[in-house]
Amino acid sequence: MKNAVVLLSGGLDSATTLAIARERGYTSHCLSVDYGQRHRAELDAAARVARALGASAHRTIKIDLAAFGGSALTDPAIAVPQAPTTGIPVTYVPARNTILLALALAWAEVLGAQDIFFGANAVDYSGYPDCRPEFMRAFEQLANLATKAAVEGRKLALRTPVIDLTKAEIVRRGAALGVDYSITVSCYQATDAGLACGRCDSCRLRRAGFEAAGLPDPTRYAA
């Protein structure tokens, strides 16, 4: 079995990505990052998802990006938009995916894993620059210059199996692989119990995905 590091946020896309890694025969080492996000519900969800999908390990690394601020997800003084906005929304967290991938790279090298799975999506998404395929290609290039493993010939592959799927396609794929989406949390401002607001960008994209897929939406909403 090949080892992989799977970045797991607790949301829909990363849960589907983990299910795909499992289907492809990887032993999954799931990494979640407690970066100072507004709520812990998604980290709790990540732990449930890792367990439900048979990950061989799940580790949560803490790093206080709230010390830098600059995002509605890390600074309580910046409100999460309740309706669509234009441009890159304030929920963008500066350099977040670069940081997440850098941490995954560190663990991958220590594990001897040559694959990182990342559930980024660039179709039904919020326009974050660090979700785009060109960013992923640039990170893979960097990774293959960065590590002792790569220099010694153990190249790293960054796998983003849902990046060019619609949300509906992701949901259908995950459902076919047995993902229980009721245990995932996508909402930017979920309650501590994991109840979703139904109004933020992430909730809207998710709800529309289930509708377009013709599948019942198992999300637990607060209202």
Added chain:
Amino acid sequence: MKNAVVLLSGGLDSATTLAIARERGYTSHCLSVDYGQRHRAELDAAARVARALGASAHRTIKIDLAAFGGSALTDPAIAVPQAPTTGIPVTYVPARNTILLALALAWAEVLGAQDIFFGANAVDYSGYPDCRPEFMRAFEQLANLATKAAVEGRKLALRTPVIDLTKAEIVRRGAALGVDYSITVSCYQATDAGLACGRCDSCRLRRAGFEAAGLPDPTRYAA
């Protein structure tokens, strides 16, 4: 004045880099990372250096890379070599510079800074892959795809002013800029009071640098 983020380890190279950023007219926001290294002496040194060289801010971010292990610098069970070794030494920390730069990128974006200064050196160095110029170029490319700032036209420059200098050249340059190297700590296994071992790779490179520069070595050695 232009803002810059300067990665500051507390060692000789990054202190010189900060002095160069100051000479070039930048307002320096210094970032140190407490990543679980063997001793705190270098973080204390970083604070002294930031103060001595007039940084406008100094922030230390904590992240527990010891949770991943795999390096003599983060795992006490792996000994620091006391004599030269072949290949990339065990003091290499998996993906460390990728992580440091990712954090610097996050702060730079929040500050509106378009310059990151990083005191990597690829001449008198230990062969770490993430100190090489090709790694730096790849990071700069990544950074310019990663952020909202870059997408909106505020490009980021990664500046590594000492990367192709010998240690002797770095020391001469810093001395000319008034850097007090007695307050810096390069040793991989310094005592809590900042006394250097004189035997590790980092100590050897540093001592040889002062010798080749024809300057007195102000390092405080333990023995």
